[in-house]
Amino acid sequence: MQIPKTHKVVRMQRRPVGDIQDGDLVCREETCPSITDLQEGEILVHRLYLSLDPAMRGWMRDLRSYIPPVKVGEIMRGGTINEVVASKNPKFQVGDLVQGNINGGWSEFAILKGKGTQKLLDLPNIPPSAFLGALGGTGLTAYFGLLRVGLPKAGDTVLVSGAAGATGSVVCQIAKILGCKVYGIAGGSKKCNWLKEELGLDGVIDYKAANGDSGAFQKLLRKTLKGGVDVFFDNVGGMILNEVLRRINMGARVVICGAISGYNEEDPSRVPAPTNYLSLLTNRAKMEGFIVFDYVKEFPSATKQLAEWIGEGKLVFKEDIRNGLENAPESLKQLFTGGNTGKLIIKVGDRLAQ
Secondary structure, three states, X not given: OOOOOEEEEEEEOOOOOOOOOEOOEEEEEEEOOXXXXXXXXXXXXXXXXXXXXXXXXXXXXXXXXXXXXXXXXXXXXXXXXXXXXXXXXXXXXXXXXXEOOOOOOOEOEEEEEOOOOEEXXXXXXXXXXXXXXXXXXXXXXXXXXXXXXXXXXXXXXXEEEOOOEHHHHHHHHHHHHOOOEEEEEEOOHHHHHHHHHHOOOOEEEEHHHHOOOHHHHHHHHHHHHOXXXXXXXXXXXXXXXXXXXXXXXXXXXXXXXXXXXXXXXXXXXXXXXXXXXXXXXXXXXXXXXXXXXXXHHHHHHHHHHHHHHHHOOOOOOOEEEEEOHHHHHHHHHHOXXXXXXXEEEEEOOOOOOO
16 A cells, blocks of 8 residues: 655644635645554554534634634644554554544544544444544534433424534434424525425424524514424524524523534624523523533444434435545535535545555
């Protein structure tokens, strides 16, 4: 197997101000790590797939968060599926497919420590890329956010924002499996039709039809829901969160998974605040955030359950796969403009070890 002398990497050249701009993330050719660079316990991997996620915008900010920010000049962070192309660790053989540390993920080759690196489960008829989506971080986020924070019961009305996205679409389907009435919020007829016709949602709201007007969006909520919400799984924040708070039922649970509407806003005061928060008081409701890593000890059992649902045809997933690491910076921007449907993934390369 021939390891190239150079490989592509993408480094964060500067911190974005507002929307990610050309030049914030820069792809370049650099010296490729080699077999001779390996220390005992390490493996050399070739990236196959790279996950693109809204959280990446937060990692690019110089702010305190659940993990340290990416430093200027560093290779951009991201989850990957990799093949082992050389090994000095007896637990891993050439050809194994693995996931590892997300630091430095935007590269074609990397050296990983054995600790923290896991082999992919060998599941029939499921592509490796699924371990970045429905069986990876987004699927696990949907699973734990809904089941541990949302606490849905059969017959509950569950509303999901960002419903056509990688996380939101899994939330919708799990809620349907549990016997809930499920409604989604998405942007554009294509996404809304997919949710209604393929995922079988009870109703879908096209937020773009409101054209950013809170009153018009509230009318869409009333028309579609015809009642209140027991569980709101929010990926968007801003005006959508504020207006849904007016529709919650007694004892409702509001799950704060993300707030993609404000990720590119440098001035937090410009992001619409949840001024309707007193609805939580009057309805004895709760609004709670979470981080999927809080449940890391339960990942194996959750992955097994998600895989069973996929195998039974109860859970389907859509992937939006783009080719080439050099296209990752431009593709990442589209996460914040609704330019993807389903899990956005970069195919970095084909397998070398067969």
